[in-house]
Amino acid sequence: MNLDFRDQIADLQNAAENWTPQRTLAWAFETFGNGVAISSAFGAEGMVLIDIASRVRKDFRLFTMDTEFLFPETYSLMDRIEERYGIAIEKVYPALSPEEQERTHGTALWSRNPDFCCNLRKVEPLRRKLSELSAWTTSIRRDQTSARASARRIEWDANFGLAKINPIVDWTSKQVWRYIHDHDVPYNQLHDQDYPSIGCTHCTRAGRWPGFAKTECGLHIIEPAADSAAAFQNSDGSDQDL
Numbered sequence: 001m002n003l004d005f006r007d008q009i010a011d012l013q014n015a016a017e018n019w020t021p022q023r024t025l026a027w028a029f030e031t032f033g034n035g036v037a038i039s040s041a042f043g044a045e046g047m048v049l050i051d052i053a054s055r056v057r058k059d060f061r062l063f064t065m066d067t068e069f070l071f072p073e074t075y076s077l078m079d080r081i082e083e084r085y086g087i088a089i090e091k092v093y094p095a096l097s098p099e100e101q102e103r104t105h106g107t108a109l110w111s112r113n114p115d116f117c118c119n120l121r122k123v124e125p126l127r128r129k130l131s132e133l134s135a136w137t138t139s140i141r142r143d144q145t146s147a148r149a150s151a152r153r154i155e156w157d158a159n160f161g162l163a164k165i166n167p168i169v170d171w172t173s174k175q176v177w178r179y180i181h182d183h184d185v186p187y188n189q190l191h192d193q194d195y196p197s198i199g200c201t202h203c204t205r206a207g208r209w210p211g212f213a214k215t216e217c218g219l220h221i222i223e224p225a226a227d228s229a230a231a232f233q234n235s236d237g238s239d240q241d242l
C-alpha cells in the first residue's frame with residue numbers, strides 16, 4: 001500500500017493543494033481507515049483539527065505524546081476533549097518515567113541536553129507509535145517555521161516511513177483563532193495568559209530551550225533521517241504542537 005501511495009504522491013499532492021481540511025480528512029479516513037490517527041499536543045491548531053475531524057467522522061483516532069511534564073491546564077483540556085468529542089485519547093508515554101530518567105541521565109536533563117531529553121520523551125515514543133500506523137495527521141502550518149514552509153497537504157514522511165497529512169497547512173494563525181471562536185472550540189487556558197505555544201512545563205515558561213539554538217523537537221523534519229538521533233539533530237522549527 002505504501003509503495004502505491006508513494007508512486008501516486010506527486011499527482012495527489014497537486015490535487016490536494018486545493019482541498020479543504022474537511023475533504024482532506026475525509027480522503028484520509030477513506031484511504032487509510034483505522035490506520036490513520038491525528039497527532040496533537042492540543043495547541044490552537046490542534047484543537048481546530050480535532051473539531052473539524054469530529055464533523056467528518058465521529059470515531060477518529062487521536063493520540064498525544066504525554067511527556068509527563070505537561071501543564072495541569074493541558075491535562076484538563078484532554079479531559080474536556082474526551083468529554084466533548086466522545087473519544088478516548090491514545091496517550092503515548094516515554095520508555096522512562098521522569099524518576100527513571102533522572103536516575104539514568106541525571107537531574108534536569110532538559111536544561112543540559114534538551115535534544116536528548118526531547119528524543120527520549122517525544123521522538124522515540126512517536127516513532128514507536130507511528131510504526132503502528134499507515135498515516136498520521138498533523139496540524140502544522142507553513143508559516144509557523146522555516147522548517148514547515150515547504151510542507152504539503154499530503155506528503156510521504158521519510159523520517160518515519162508513512163504518509164503524513166496536514167489538512168490546515170495553508171491556514172494562518174488568524175484563521176485558526178477565528179475558527180475557534182466561531183465554533184466555540186475548547187482550547188488551552190494558558191493561551192489566555194499569552195503562552196503562544198504550550199509544551200512541557202520545564203521548557204515553555206521561559207521560552208523554548210533558552211540558551212540553545214534548538215527550536216524543534218524533531219517531529220516534523222523534512223529531510224530523511226537514518227535514525228532518530230539524526231532526526232533531532234537536524235531539526236529547526238518550533239514546538240511539539242502537532
Ligand code: SF4
Binds near residue numbers: 203
Ligand atoms: S520540551 Fe523540554 S522537558 Fe519536554 S521533552 Fe523537550 S527538553 Fe524535555
